[in-house]
Amino acid sequence: MLYFSRWKTTLIWLAIFASVIFAAPNLLSQQQLEALPDWMPKEQLTLGLDLQGGSHILLRVERADIEKERLETVVDDMRRLLRDEGIGYTGLSGTGLVAQVRIRDDANIDKAKEALAELTQLVNAGLLSGGAIREAVLDEPQPGLLRLTLTEEGIDNRISSAVSQSIEVVRRRVDELGTTEPVIQRQGADRILVQVPGFDDPERLKDILNQTAKLTFHLVDRTMSPEDALRGRPPVGSEIFYSTDDEDPLIPYLLKSRAIISGDSLVDAQPGFDQRTNEPIVTFRFDTAGAQRFGQITQQNVGYPFAVVLDDAVITAPVINEPILGGSGQISGNFSVETANDLAVLLRAGALPATLFVMEERTVGPSLGADSIAAGETAGLIGAALVIIFIFVAYGFLGIIANLALIFNVTMIIALLTVIGATLTLPGIAGIVLTVGMAVDSNVLIYERIREERRGGRSLIQAIDAGFQRAFSTILDANITTLIAAVILFYLGSGPVRGFAVTLAIGIMTTVFTAFTVTRWMIAEWVRRRRPKVLPKGLLTNLFNNAHYKFMWLRKAAFSLSAAAALASLVGFGTIGMNYGIDFTGGSSIVAKSKSGPANVGDIRGRLSNLNLGSIQVQEFGKPEFVQIRVQPQGGGENAEQTAVAKVRGDLETDYNIESVDSVGPVISGELAQAGAIALLASLFAILIYIWFRFEWQFALGAIIATVNDVVLTIGMFVVTQIEFNLSSIAAVLTIIGYSLNDTVVVYDRVRENLRRYKKMSLPDLLDLSVNQMLSRTVLTSVTTLLALFALYIFGGEVIASFTFAMIFGVVIGTFSSTFIAAPVLILFKLRGESFQAGIGKDDKESGDGKADKGPAPDAA
Numbered sequence: 001m002l003y004f005s006r007w008k009t010t011l012i013w014l015a016i017f018a019s020v021i022f023a024a025p026n027l028l029s030q031q032q033l034e035a036l037p038d039w040m041p042k043e044q045l046t047l048g049l050d051l052q053g054g055s056h057i058l059l060r061v062e063r064a065d066i067e068k069e070r071l072e073t074v075v076d077d078m079r080r081l082l083r084d085e086g087i088g089y090t091g092l093s094g095t096g097l098v099a100q101v102r103i104r105d106d107a108n109i110d111k112a113k114e115a116l117a118e119l120t121q122l123v124n125a126g127l128l129s130g131g132a133i134r135e136a137v138l139d140e141p142q143p144g145l146l147r148l149t150l151t152e153e154g155i156d157n158r159i160s161s162a163v164s165q166s167i168e169v170v171r172r173r174v175d176e177l178g179t180t181e182p183v184i185q186r187q188g189a190d191r192i193l194v195q196v197p198g199f200d201d202p203e204r205l206k207d208i209l210n211q212t213a214k215l216t217f218h219l220v221d222r223t224m225s226p227e228d229a230l231r232g233r234p235p236v237g238s239e240i241f242y243s244t245d246d247e248d249p250l251i252p253y254l255l256k257s258r259a260i261i262s263g264d265s266l267v268d269a270q271p272g273f274d275q276r277t278n279e280p281i282v283t284f285r286f287d288t289a290g291a292q293r294f295g296q297i298t299q300q301n302v303g304y305p306f307a308v309v310l311d312d313a314v315i316t317a318p319v320i321n322e323p324i325l326g327g328s329g330q331i332s333g334n335f336s337v338e339t340a341n342d343l344a345v346l347l348r349a350g351a352l353p354a355t356l357f358v359m360e361e362r363t364v365g366p367s368l369g370a371d372s373i374a375a376g377e378t379a380g381l382i383g384a385a386l387v388i389i390f391i392f393v394a395y396g397f398l399g400i401i402a403n404l405a406l407i408f409n410v411t412m413i414i415a416l417l418t419v420i421g422a423t424l425t426l427p428g429i430a431g432i433v434l435t436v437g438m439a440v441d442s443n444v445l446i447y448e449r450i451r452e453e454r455r456g457g458r459s460l461i462q463a464i465d466a467g468f469q470r471a472f473s474t475i476l477d478a479n480i481t482t483l484i485a486a487v488i489l490f491y492l493g494s495g496p497v498r499g500f501a502v503t504l505a506i507g508i509m510t511t512v513f514t515a516f517t518v519t520r521w522m523i524a525e526w527v528r529r530r531r532p533k534v535l536p537k538g539l540l541t542n543l544f545n546n547a548h549y550k551f552m553w554l555r556k557a558a559f560s561l562s563a564a565a566a567l568a569s570l571v572g573f574g575t576i577g578m579n580y581g582i583d584f585t586g587g588s589s590i591v592a593k594s595k596s597g598p599a600n601v602g603d604i605r606g607r608l609s610n611l612n613l614g615s616i617q618v619q620e621f622g623k624p625e626f627v628q629i630r631v632q633p634q635g636g637g638e639n640a641e642q643t644a645v646a647k648v649r650g651d652l653e654t655d656y657n658i659e660s661v662d663s664v665g666p667v668i669s670g671e672l673a674q675a676g677a678i679a680l681l682a683s684l685f686a687i688l689i690y691i692w693f694r695f696e697w698q699f700a701l702g703a704i705i706a707t708v709n710d711v712v713l714t715i716g717m718f719v720v721t722q723i724e725f726n727l728s729s730i731a732a733v734l735t736i737i738g739y740s741l742n743d744t745v746v747v748y749d750r751v752r753e754n755l756r757r758y759k760k761m762s763l764p765d766l767l768d769l770s771v772n773q774m775l776s777r778t779v780l781t782s783v784t785t786l787l788a789l790f791a792l793y794i795f796g797g798e799v800i801a802s803f804t805f806a807m808i809f810g811v812v813i814g815t816f817s818s819t820f821i822a823a824p825v826l827i828l829f830k831l832r833g834e835s836f837q838a839g840i841g842k843d844d845k846e847s848g849d850g851k852a853d854k855g856p857a858p859d860a861a
Contacts, residue, residue, distance in 0.1 A: 004521055012517050016408050022415035045418050047197070048425030048499060050364050050799065051373050054197035055205050058360040061166060061190045065354040066158050067097060067150070074099045074119060074136065074148055081115045097150040106144055113138065119148060123157075133157055159190050162353040167192055170356075172349035173208050192356065202363040202661065203649065204342070206642065210356045212311050213346035215263030217294070218255040220305040220317060226252035244313045244333070253314050255307050260297045265290025269347035271340040274332060280340035282331045284347065291327025299323035310343070358642050358663070365659040375797030376429040383433045383791035384410070387784050391440060394780060395447060396538035401526070402443040405519045409439050412510040417503065427500035427728055427803065429796075433788045435507030438739070441478070441781040442515035445746065446471045448777045454535060455545075461527060463535075468520055474749040475515060477694055479508045481745055482738030484690060485683045489734050492679040500731045504738075544776040551771050552764040555824035562709055562821060569716025578718045581726030584673045586633035588645050588663040591621055592656040598624035604652065611647045622798030626659070641665055676730040680711070683734055687741055695748060698829040703744050706822035710740045710813050717809050728803040736810030739785070743778065743818035750774050751823065767823045782815045 004012075025033055025044050033042045049056050071094040078101055082089050088104040089112075103112050122132040135154030139147055163186055174182045174196060183195040199205055221238040229240055230252060237258065243251040268285045286294055298306075298320050307317040308331050315333045335343070388406070392399040413432060417424060450467030458466060483505055490501035526532070582589050592599070604627060605618045614632040621628040629648060634640035641663045649658055664672070684704060692700035714733055718725050750770040758766060786808060793804040 004524060009521065012521055015513075016411070016518070019408070019412040019415040022418050023411050026414060026418065041418075043418055043421075045414065046421065046423045047373070048423045048428070049195060049197060049362065050425050051376070052197055053364050054195065054199055055202045056360075056362040057194045057196075057202075057206065057209065057358055058187065059166075059170075059192045059194065059209060059356040060359045061159055061162050061192075062355040062357055063155070063159060063190065066162055067155055069354070070135075070150060070155065070158055071097065071099060074150065077119055078116060078148065081118060082112060085111060085115045087112050087115065097155070098147055099150075100145060100147040103144050103146065109140070109144060109146075112146060113140075116146060116148065123154075156189070159354075163190060163192060165353045166356060169350050169352050170194060170209060173345055174205075176345040176349060177205070177208070191359065202361070203646070204338070206358060206361070208342055208345065210358060211346060212352045212355055213263070213349070214311055214351040215266070215347060216259035216309045217261045217297075218257075218259055218307045218309055219297075219301060220307055221254045221256055222304065224254060226254045229254045241307065241309060241312060241314050244310075244315060251314070253307055253317055255309070255314075259309075260306070261286070261290055261293050263347060263351055265293070266347055269344045271337070271344045272330070274330070279332065280335040280337050282335070282340050282343050282347070283328065284331065285328040288327075291325075294327065294329075295323060295325040299325070359665045361642070361645070361661055361663040363661040365657065371797065375795060375799075379792045379794075379796035380429060380433055380436075382795055383788040384436055386787040386791055387436055387440060390784055390787060391443075392538070394538045394540040395536070396541070397536035398447055398523075399538055401519060401522045402440065402447070404522065405443060405514045406436065406439055408518055409507075409510050409514045410436060412514070413503065413507050416506050416510070422502050423499055424503075425499035427731060427800065428503040431500045431503030431507060433792050435504065435511065436788050438482075438742070438781070438785055439507065439511040439514070440784040441742070441777070442471075442475045442511055443519055444777050444780045444784075445475055446515065446519065448774075451535060451541070452773070460532060460535065464523060464527065468516065470753075472516065474746055475512065477749060478742040478745045479512055480690065481687050481741040482735075483508045484686045485734045485738035485741075488679055488683045488686065489731060492675050492682065500728075500735075504735065540780070544772070544779070547772045547775050548768070549772060549775070550768060551819055552768050552824055552827070554820065555827070558820035558824065562713075562817070565716065566709055566712045569712050569719060572719040573715055576719055578715070578725045579722040581724045581729075582630070582662055582664045583726045584676070586641070586664050588629075588631040588641055588648075588661065590629040590631070590645065590648055590658060590662075591660040592627050592629065592652055593659050594625045594627070594656055596655075599627040599656070601627060604629065604656075607651055608648060611644075611651060613644050613647065622801075626798075627656075672727060676727070679730060679734060680737075683737055684708070687737070691741075691745070691748075695752060698826055699748050699752075701829065702822050702825040703741060703748070705825055706744055706817040707737055707740050709821055710736055710810065710817050713813050714806060714810055717806070721805075723802045723805060726802075728800065729806055732803050732806035732810065735807060736814060739811060740814030740817060743781075743814050744822040746777065747771060747774055747818050747823055751826070763827055767826065771819055771823055778815060778819070782811060785811050 022041050022043075025036075025040075025042055028036075033044075036042060075092060075094045078099060079092060082101070087108045089101045090104060092101040093099070101112075103109050116138055120134060120136050120138050122134055124132055133153045134151055135157070136148045136150050139149070141147055167184055167186060170192060171182075171184045174184060174194065177196075177199070182197070183193065185193050187193045194209060196205060218241075221235060223235055224238075226240060229235075229238070234240060234254060237256060238254055239257050241253045241255050243253070265286045266284055267287045270283050272281050272283050273279065274281050302320050302322060305317050305319045308315045315331055318332075331343070384406075388403045391402050391406075395402060410432065413435065416422075417428075422428075446467055449471045450463050453463035453466045453470075454460065456463075486501045486505040486508065490498050490505065592604075594600075599620065601618050601620060605616065608616045608618070608629065613634065616632070617630040619628055620626065631644050631648065634644050645661055645663050652658070684707065687707070688700050688704050691703050711733060714736055717723075718729070723729075747770060750773055751767060754761075754766050754770050754773075758769075761769070789804050789808045789811065793801060793808060796804060
């Protein structure tokens with residue numbers, strides 16, 4: 001197994017060389033990248049919004065708008081079809097999803113049904129839905145009363161089409177803002193995800209995204225004044241419109257309901273300045289048909305006013321002084337330079353088919369993003385340095401090999417993330433740092449197994465060969481359990497949590513690769529060149545060589561202590577509860593930075609309490625000049641959360657810069673809570689099946705009991721500390737599950753092996769032997785992981801502090817449970833060795849282990 005052919009060696013180092021080539025651009029500036037030769041890759045990791053700043057906005061197409069517009073269209077179509085056939089009718093109206101009309105002459109009922117049947121024909125549902133659907137059904141509930149009912153599948157089809165149209169409109173609007181590499185994509189049936197990195201004005205972005213921008217031109221009704229129409233009833237065919245919100249009080253206008261021309265006929269719109277007043281305006285130009293129509297209307301109405309209406313609000317209502325025959329004109333109003341530019345952007349991009357509501361907003365300012373990058377880099381470097389130093393101290397020369405493999409491992413992670421175009425988020429950096437700590441486990445397992453084989457009397461080369469062989473299945477089982485948690489987290493998580501899952505999954509795969517190819521190749525090369533007679537030693541090499549602690553003797557006390565802590569955690573969860581973040585409760589979280597000096601928490605709390613937003617929590621956020629503001633859920637739909645954020649922003653913007661905004665509506669918060677619960681249950685079930693398949697039912701149940709204990713105690717930690725429980729906390733809990741199972745599986749693998757070797761040894765003694773044999777590996781792995789996590793907790797910044805604290809707690813609890821819960825519980829299940837005596841491994845027989853029926857004295861372990 002230590003022999004490597006030339007082609008294997010070549011492939012291994014080609015993989016490492018390719019990783020270095022693809023990862024290297026991430027260390028270069030843009031100017032340096034441009035100087036690279038053409039054959040060199042130039043792609044860099046895409047940074048998440050939490051690192052480079054920007055906005056994440058989830059929009060929803062308003063179903064009520066689609067239903068209203070569709071019903072109005074059906075009523076108009078019914079009117080047209082009946083008139084074309086010369087059929088008399090009365091009472092044509094529409095309510096909800098139903099349009100109805102009464103036919104005057106009973107003799108025309110069949111003719112009317114035949115005419116209206118055109119509206120009930122099957123229509124193509126499009127590529128997404130497939131097949132044909134019926135958008136309306138016709139019935140006659142009473143003689144002479146015909147009713148058309150819109151179908152749910154028809155409305156769903158219209159929503160799907162509206163989402164597709166909206167995506168294109170949104171993309172054109174965002175592109176007009178000059179942003180780089182925005183992400184705009186469909187999410188679910190009626191939602192659109194918009195991510196705009198580096199854009200520093202989220203309020204402007206939201207205004208541009210959720211404004212329908214439906215531009216229409218209407219003639220003013222001169223038969224009645226707006227005041228008379230308000231006191232009485234507007235004339236048939238006319239309705240009251242109001243001026244924009246910029247005017248106070250709002251000015252009413254009586255306009256003809258039917259638009260003379262719409263924004264669909266526009267071919268261009270540009271911001272500009274009025275030559276006479278120098279005020280900002282928007283110039284527009286119609287297409288040929290629109291220009292002819294506009295010229296004809298203005299020619300017929302010289303001397304009379306007409307109104308320019310945007311989203312049912314009158315922008316301006318000028319008098320037509322002369323016919324406008326050139327097909328172009330200008331819109332003047334109470335514009336600033338920015339609002340004139342934004343209106344031009346909206347008109348060029350086109351109108352949305354329906355209103356888009358903001359369901360979720362997550363915005364990070366560029367300065368907070370820069371702080372996050374700096375904190376992540378610092379934490380990563382310190383964590384890596386601590387791990388490298390510790391491994392060198394522990395293993396000496398073998399530690400150098402392990403550290404080289406670790407560096408190659410991280411390089412491959414960065415390279416793969418770059419190649420697949422993954423987005424690196426702050427939890428993703430946490431995933432890399434965690435991988436640095438956990439990747440050491442594979443090398444520790446191999447090294448400890450080699451030492452054990454050497455102590456068993458094998459030659460050095462035989463011990464190395466057997467060490468790699470026997471460690472392989474243990475490492476594979478331990479990493480697959482963590483991989484299961486990562487995969488489930490990816491499919492059920494969202495946003496940064498998915499980024500963490502991708503990083504962790506890639507890290508697991510590169511860890512297995514480097515451990516069994518790169519590390520093995522370097523050790524094989526060392527053996528071939530140096531011909532060593534003994535294994536190199538480090539300061540901690542023999543730390544637990546002669547350990548024989550009576551862990552099983554403490555099992556009753558451990559069970560009692562753990563059960564009491566778990567019960568207290570559940571009671572606390574049911575009575576006190578956890579401090580849920582807005583991901584699960586809804587509401588808004590705002591991070592603000594004082595423009596001068598430390599933030600005044602008391603002053604902010606007093607100012608915001610006058611905004612009638614309900615419960616508001618204000619606390620310092622990391623540094624003295626930063627403050628976090630939590631606003632309770634507002635109720636009244638998603639837009640209520642946006643209104644609350646706007647009020648807070650407006651009150652604080654003179655003294656504070658808004659660095660980040662997280663706003664989650666009630667629908668999204670409910671979905672996130674459900675997804676988190678499903679992720680936990682699904683991961684536990686999947687891991688249970690895997691361990692049951694690989695071991696026996698006793699091991700599977702033991703692993704699940706230990707893992708559930710870890711999860712419950714972690715929940716208790718959140719209850720006691722009242723650390724905010726959010727989506728990142730779900731990622732932390734799932735990673736704790738993976739880590740705990742990693743530890744448990746390593747111990748179980750040794751228990752299974754010893755059951756085959758020592759058939760007559762009592763189960764408590766055998767479990768003590770197994771745990772003591774793995775004690776060096778358990779301690780070294782836990783210490784390296786904790787070193788990385790403590791660096792992340794201390795230097796990684798406030799944003800991921802709760803995440804890393806939960807991970808630190810989980811590592812400690814996971815180490816405890818694998819020793820004092822997972823192993824002793826096998827005694828309760830009366831595990832016996834018969835299931836494993838069918839085959840004693842070939843390697844066992846060669847080493848003489850197969851003869852050790854009675855087992856060695858425990859002290860000889």
